[in-house]
Amino acid sequence: KAGPRDELHLEWSKWVLVVVISIGVTFVAYGVSRGVETLADLKFSLVNSYIKTGDFVTAGRMFVAVNAILITVPAFLVTFIEPKAKGSGVPEVKSYLNGWHLHRAVAFRTMVCKASGIVFSVGGGLIVGKEGPMIHSGAIIGALISQMRPEKWQRLGLPYFGFLNHFRNDRVKRNFVSIGCACGVAAAFASPIGGTLFALEEAASFWSTKLTWLTFFGTMIAVLVSDMLMTGGVTIASAPVISFGSFEGPLRDKAYPLMEPYSVLQIPIFMLIGVAGGLAGALFNQVNKWLTKKRQSYILGNPGWQMLEAVAVAVLTALVLWTLAYTSPCIPERDPHSVERNMPLERFACPEGHVSEGATVFYSSLDRTVKHMFHSLHPFSMQTCLLLFLTMYSLANITYGINVPSGMFVPAIITGAALGRFVGEALQSSGYSVLVGDIHAGVFALIGSAAILGGITRMTISIVVIIIECTDNITYCIPIMLTIMTAKLVGDSFNKGLYDLHLELQGIPFLEEDEDLDFASNTARLKVTSVMSNHPVVFSEMESIDSILDVLANCTHQGFPVVSYTEEPTALNQSVSVYRHHGAQDPRVMLYRGFILRSQLALIIQYYLETGSVTPDYQWFVKWYPRHPRTAKLTDKLIKHPPEENWRNQLVDLRPYYHPGAQ
Amino acid sequence: KAGPRDELHLEWSKWVLVVVISIGVTFVAYGVSRGVETLADLKFSLVNSYIKTGDFVTAGRMFVAVNAILITVPAFLVTFIEPKAKGSGVPEVKSYLNGWHLHRAVAFRTMVCKASGIVFSVGGGLIVGKEGPMIHSGAIIGALISQMRPEKWQRLGLPYFGFLNHFRNDRVKRNFVSIGCACGVAAAFASPIGGTLFALEEAASFWSTKLTWLTFFGTMIAVLVSDMLMTGGVTIASAPVISFGSFEGPLRDKAYPLMEPYSVLQIPIFMLIGVAGGLAGALFNQVNKWLTKKRQSYILGNPGWQMLEAVAVAVLTALVLWTLAYTSPCIPERDPHSVERNMPLERFACPEGHVSEGATVFYSSLDRTVKHMFHSLHPFSMQTCLLLFLTMYSLANITYGINVPSGMFVPAIITGAALGRFVGEALQSSGYSVLVGDIHAGVFALIGSAAILGGITRMTISIVVIIIECTDNITYCIPIMLTIMTAKLVGDSFNKGLYDLHLELQGIPFLEEDEDLDFASNTARLKVTSVMSNHPVVFSEMESIDSILDVLANCTHQGFPVVSYTEEPTALNQSVSVYRHHGAQDPRVMLYRGFILRSQLALIIQYYLETGSVTPDYQWFVKWYPRHPRTAKLTDKLIKHPPEENWRNQLVDLRPYYHPGAQ
The missing domain is CATH 1.10.3080.10 (Clc chloride channel)
Structure with a gap:
């Protein structure tokens, strides 16, 4: 359906979005950095004014008191406003990129609490760094900007380009989170290549030259912008937001010794x-x-x-x-x-x-x-x-x-x-x-x-x-x-x-890389039976609204296999794609067809509720993403306002919706 | 089967192998580099001796003649000994890493011709560089060392560790080729990170932190060794085999200006x-x-x-x-x-x-x-x-x-x-x-x-x-x-x-990355029918030797689907894993079971020839890898020395051998 013109448009949307994300991340990193500096300056000059008078007892008391007071701010933010803002944020980003949807890990409130909290944590003299939170903030900005709804773009007075809708799904969102996280590293450490590799290493997923290049572009903009902010001008020589002093290069403080070769x-x-x-x-x-x-x-x-x-x-x-x-x-x-x-x-x-x-x-x-x-x-x-x-x-x-x-x-x-x-x-x-x-x-x-x-x-x-x-x-x-x-x-x-x-x-699962992917010693050691349930909850290709609601209400799985039934074929049923139906007395076998998500099922029913039809199109799912109505609510509404008399037996054809891969 | 001790052994084998490959690659790169220098020195000092006398006509003639003579060497090597040694070698490495087995692209003779040829190409004054060939040589060394047979290790007087046998398969070989290629880049340009990324970008396959780390280790050893060779000592400051002069850092020639910040x-x-x-x-x-x-x-x-x-x-x-x-x-x-x-x-x-x-x-x-x-x-x-x-x-x-x-x-x-x-x-x-x-x-x-x-x-x-x-x-x-x-x-x-x-x-196919992997705009645009043949050549799960030989002789495919037959099931046959048998009059449908390679079939028959049994074990395939006997030869031998009277009808059970994935 998409013509070459649309493709180009989509392509440009990505790059523009990366620039916006990158600049956003850098400004947050810069803000945090300046905030810390200002706070530390104020604190040290207050204490120093007592030191100058020689009154070290009062100075010491002031030092302890000011630090204690400053720390109440981040402690309050994390304890009462947003617990996900606690700690470094790198584990949260890591698990998100690994595919685990940690609740509120990439939410706006988390970012605000994290970015403002870390200013006071560091300013308050704790032995903590500000880069982890910067990286987490970067990841959140990547998610927020890429997933913004049309209404919000327009409310912010930004030009909305229709293709942003194409980015509203889990996979693309994860890509942008990874780009945001890379930009966070880059802005914090003036490390464009390191940032890119950080995102790759933490996400540990498919290597894509295009995504890597896009990420690298983002990290580079981040370094460029942070450089301009730090030097306050147009001369660039990679000044990091956080600097431990350069060992080489033109920005090296002439007081520092040049790095020497080693033996x-x-x-x-x-x-x-x-x-x-x-x-x-x-x-x-x-x-x-x-x-x-x-x-x-x-x-x-x-x-x-x-x-x-x-x-x-x-x-x-x-x-x-x-x-x-x-x-x-x-x-x-x-x-x-x-x-x-x-x-x-x-x-x-x-x-x-x-x-x-x-x-x-x-x-x-x-x-x-x-x-x-x-x-x-x-x-x-x-x-x-x-x-x-x-x-x-x-x-x-x-x-x-x-x-x-x-x-x-x-x-x-x-x-x-x-x-x-x-x-x-x-x-x-x-x-x-x-x-x-x-x-x-x-x-x-x-x-x-x-x-x-x-x-x-x-x-x-x-x-x-x-x-x-x-x-x-x-x-x-x-x-x-x-x-x-x-x-x-x-x-x-x-x-x-x-x-x-x-x-x-925290009980968060993490999917480690499989060593055997690279260097297989034996052939697959994992048996099908060890990952397969004996009695899987499955759907047929045609199911009634009633049975769908029943399964959704009684089973917490996030997705279900869709199968078709057939008479027992003559050959041995040893293929993974054919398995026997639960009741051993049932002579039919099931053929695996595909996989359907809980959210898809819920949204089909929501569509039925609103329109009386059970064939929503792709846009319907995009519009709702990443949310979907709860089962109890759907059942309630159906009982109160049934679209038709016999709604319980209305059949839904799942064939256009299930994902035929993932066998 | 493999215990933790074996795992550890396997793990160590990898690292040791990478060190060996890395050192090998660096020595070749260093040899090429020194060869070029020596040749160029000889040539220029010969011509300069005429220039000193002021006889520019003779000097010019000498210059042209020496260059012409030098070029006959690489031209001879490529034309008469090994045509695959032609050109840069990067396209060949690229297509190999992409999964295409280019004949002789990673062979010993190719490397010898390439490495010695490039010395004369560059020494002979052509406008060519030596890095592409260095990279190609690196890739070949990766293949050769990792795939060496036990006999060869022992003949070379090297300690053979049994786990090397586990590396003798296509996937692992490709990993080592990629590591060798990265080491080639690293040795040529003193670029450990660049070499690692080069291998990743060219191979464009799964990102694996472990493989990347192993590659990085290899490139680092390459840089370290080339540094020691170039400086002839123990002081290290990243001296590349090929140097365009350092802009920064301790090894910077003090005559060169320091890099300045830019606006x-x-x-x-x-x-x-x-x-x-x-x-x-x-x-x-x-x-x-x-x-x-x-x-x-x-x-x-x-x-x-x-x-x-x-x-x-x-x-x-x-x-x-x-x-x-x-x-x-x-x-x-x-x-x-x-x-x-x-x-x-x-x-x-x-x-x-x-x-x-x-x-x-x-x-x-x-x-x-x-x-x-x-x-x-x-x-x-x-x-x-x-x-x-x-x-x-x-x-x-x-x-x-x-x-x-x-x-x-x-x-x-x-x-x-x-x-x-x-x-x-x-x-x-x-x-x-x-x-x-x-x-x-x-x-x-x-x-x-x-x-x-x-x-x-x-x-x-x-x-x-x-x-x-x-x-x-x-x-x-x-x-x-x-x-x-x-x-x-x-x-x-x-x-x-x-x-x-x-x-x-050269007519070599290259599998481009799929853009949609990262940023899907529409759902899959590729239809099954566009990649499926109407009349696939298939095997049943039990086939006779005769029919296997027949297919191998008459069909050049490198692999074949294995299917089982069933009566037409009641559900609609729309799944990709079920398709109708060629003859439309045949009421049966085929169920896709898996995929078997030509080499596997040939080796099963070879085993039958040697032992009279059709159930070789895994070691049999490992022993032969990467070769397999030709069909004509097998048929000849079977006719001359049949293991049993009725060999044509001997049934082979393919079920233990086909790959059940790749649906």
């Missing part, structure tokens, strides 16, 4: 860091799983406790960080012209001419601390690195799971950076560099981040590319890859990735 | 270059298609003409380049301390204190010329750029299709670099930079390369990533992507990509 002899060290990351990640996930179970038993469902827990964690975090910053030893300030002063340390509570490593890393935003670990030429003491690692590791663990929006990327990166920097500083001071070539502690921090990130999330190729792109650093591709591989291998031998664990704990 | 206002110019690239690419493909058709009519099948044509093209190329180098105007040499002397020009036939732009770009290896276009700060004259563009564009066109191994990447890159540099120099000299910010002619050359590459090959995401990785340049991701997108869009409105055109001309 093959360092690779075993990188892999050992990978092992450490895998172990630490597995332990992290195990403890967090235990904590989450405890939370589910004691706190879940009690709003008061949930609010209290969030605030308690915020107070604890603020107290710990403040104490560590305050009690950290003071060291003499370096010569102001020394190369090691490329990123000056903070003075905080130290006497004139002295600075404190502890205050620099603990009394600061997380991003800034990561930058110190990655780029500072100052030789951090091993104690500071170790303390930072342990603190962040424990705080991040108790934080992930409280009732606020909270991402896991930055906590993992900061924990890993501390671990890696620790190794780097240890090697540097031990003179080990004679054996393996120059040691750059910042590089080890980067590798450490990759290790912990791999150990906790167990993601693979997309994480490698995201790290490369967000640090503008193509040189360390191989070490990063090897480290993540090692971390994943070690971690996987203990437990699942954090996102998968949380999906499991 | 959004330059993006329209980049897109215009994309339009030009699309148009030029479409014209290139159209002319090359016409040329190929002419070749197929007049030259194909005549070895003498094929050899002569190759030598003639070599002579023509050498003559044109030499003449252009010789007649190019001399310009005064710059101040030796000037920044513009970052890459000195050649003096060639110019008087003392003068240099020649023409000699620099025409009398040089192609890689070196590309580096000049990308990185030189010397303001090349617009005439030189235009002349370079036109020369390379025409020579590349007549060259692609002659009977030698020949890649298309470098010709496209050099043509595009000349075009882009032309635009850059024009903008720079016109003072247009006031409007759009600093113009860097080298950046425009890079964009031009992307445009022509996109316009000719029509590849998408993988080409973008390859260009980014092989120039160590993450900053220009977005301009490169937009340019390629524009070029592809423009080009696609005229004709197909070069590789697809050549597949078409």
Whole structure:
């Protein structure tokens, strides 16, 4: 039916939609980022005004109080407005792309709560990141914009092009969610390729060059727009919304050292860091799983406790960080012209001419601390690195799971950076560099981040590319890859990735890839009998309204096979497409014809209700998508306003509607 | 049957095999690269020895003669030894990964001829690149190593692990070919991510995170090993086998300018270059298609003409380049301390204190010329750029299709670099930079390369990533992507990509991705009747040896449906799985049961021949894979040595062998 002109129109609609989605996602990401900055600036300048007077007791109290107050906002949003806004959102996106319709996971309210909540979570000093929520918001924007009804487009004053109706179905919606999610990654990390691969890896479905190219186009627009927003001008050099400082390229802060080549002899060290990351990640996930179970038993469902827990964690975090910053030893300030002063340390509570490593890393935003670990030429003491690692590791663990929006990327990166920097500083001071070539502690921090990130999330190729792109650093591709591989291998031998664990704990099924798809060792090990019910609920090709309503009311399945009946054929009935009817005394066998969805059946009856006819066309289903009336309501209405006397026996011909595939 | 221990063993076998394949591919790529260098060095130093004496006539004659002689080698290899070694090999790999078994496309002899031939093609001064053949060689190595028989492993003194037998089937072989091909790309361009995406884009099949990760691991090893080979040491910074000079990163030649940020206002110019690239690419493909058709009519099948044509093209190329180098105007040499002397020009036939732009770009290896276009700060004259563009564009066109191994990447890159540099120099000299910010002619050359590459090959995401990785340049991701997108869009409105055109001309079918998979506009437009034969050749579930041999001898199909017969069932026969038997007078209908391959049938008969039984087990098929005996031979043997008297009527039960899917 569709002519070449329509095809072209449809084609253009897609690209236009991707641009709109991409810009939308970027603006949300940018808004979150600026919100966090503004909030943090206000908080630190308030506390700093007390520090300047030397009144550290009041300053400390202010610090704790402000953080506690800020955290009430996201805790309130998640507890009372939209529980789906909790946590990182990556597990929700993952399960959605995997085909599981999690209720309200891609709803407008969820996005609003998530995006505004994360501003206060991060601004309130929790050990959380804002990228997970950005990715989730991106996915939601992809769903919302692509599925908008004509009425809404017109109400918003936007030009409506008729072809958007073609996008209103599950499969296409999922494609746009995947594009939105990719744009979220891209905007957050300035990572167009990483974003595209993230969507592919998480969705784990069919590779389509066209969809990939469309996704890549979206991520690219996202990077371009976020670049323009961040630099406030027309000069572009990939400025990420979240930046840990570029290791290479024109935007590299000239104070940062250029990335150096590495020696093959360092690779075993990188892999050992990978092992450490895998172990630490597995332990992290195990403890967090235990904590989450405890939370589910004691706190879940009690709003008061949930609010209290969030605030308690915020107070604890603020107290710990403040104490560590305050009690950290003071060291003499370096010569102001020394190369090691490329990123000056903070003075905080130290006497004139002295600075404190502890205050620099603990009394600061997380991003800034990561930058110190990655780029500072100052030789951090091993104690500071170790303390930072342990603190962040424990705080991040108790934080992930409280009732606020909270991402896991930055906590993992900061924990890993501390671990890696620790190794780097240890090697540097031990003179080990004679054996393996120059040691750059910042590089080890980067590798450490990759290790912990791999150990906790167990993601693979997309994480490698995201790290490369967000640090503008193509040189360390191989070490990063090897480290993540090692971390994943070690971690996987203990437990699942954090996102998968949380999906499991929430009871959400996840369809894993089938290894055998690629490397079959034996022929199909799965037997038909193990997936087939002995007494399937089936429909004939012609069914009465009454029997349809009966099945819909008494069976919760979302779809049903449609069969036709035949006399027993002469050949052996061993094919999957022929099976015996339930009653063994019935001599007929059923021939499988196709599959019909609950929603289709409900909508056919709704059509019958409204028009008296049982042959709705395709547009009818599109119009209702993704909703369909409930069975009880349909039955009620039919009883009250029957379209014809004998409605119960009205036959419905299912043949035009069932899906003949899926045998 | 397989226990967890076996699974682990199988898992490890894969990774080990990938390492072996990866190292193999890299050594071949490195060998080709060194071979080309050595040959070119010898040739240029021979000719230079005459140039030094000022005898340009003899030097020119030598140049032409040496090139002509060198080209006889690849022409001989392709014409007389292995015709499949001709051309780039990317179309062959593409069609193989797409599921088409091109005879000898992944054979050992093809690889030897291709790898050794390309050394002489490039060394002999043709306008060809060595990457396509490297990729093809990589794919072949993937096939060869993964499919090696136990005997061969042992003969080579390698430890044989039993699980390799599990890899001996079409699907797994294709996976390893795809990994080998990715390693080829990675080794050639130092592009691990680009190589992985190349394999995904060309194969266009199911996305599997595990396979992708395994591929990425392979490409990474390839880059690591090629890095160690190239630098001859342990310091790694991604040195590609083929280098056009790094724009960023630690390995960047300090003489090259650092990549600069760009202005959004330059993006329209980049897109215009994309339009030009699309148009030029479409014209290139159209002319090359016409040329190929002419070749197929007049030259194909005549070895003498094929050899002569190759030598003639070599002579023509050498003559044109030499003449252009010789007649190019001399310009005064710059101040030796000037920044513009970052890459000195050649003096060639110019008087003392003068240099020649023409000699620099025409009398040089192609890689070196590309580096000049990308990185030189010397303001090349617009005439030189235009002349370079036109020369390379025409020579590349007549060259692609002659009977030698020949890649298309470098010709496209050099043509595009000349075009882009032309635009850059024009903008720079016109003072247009006031409007759009600093113009860097080298950046425009890079964009031009992307445009022509996109316009000719029509590849998408993988080409973008390859260009980014092989120039160590993450900053220009977005301009490169937009340019390629524009070029592809423009080009696609005229004709197909070069590789697809050549597949078409060779009559090889290619299964395109189905757009509707992603964005369905209407429901399935393909009717069953349009793909179904009216009188299919079918087997019953029990067939006699005689009738099997009869069908195999008289029908060339590679596989056959297996059916069972039944009386006409009562329901309407509208399902695809039920169709009427050929003779309309036959009242029975056939029930589709499954599908059996010609090779399976032939091997069952072979088993019968050897053992007298018709029930071979799975190992029997594995042992023979991928070969099977010819029908005529089987019939002969059966007649000569019948296993039993009444062999013609021996019934074979096909039920354990047919594939019940594929309905």
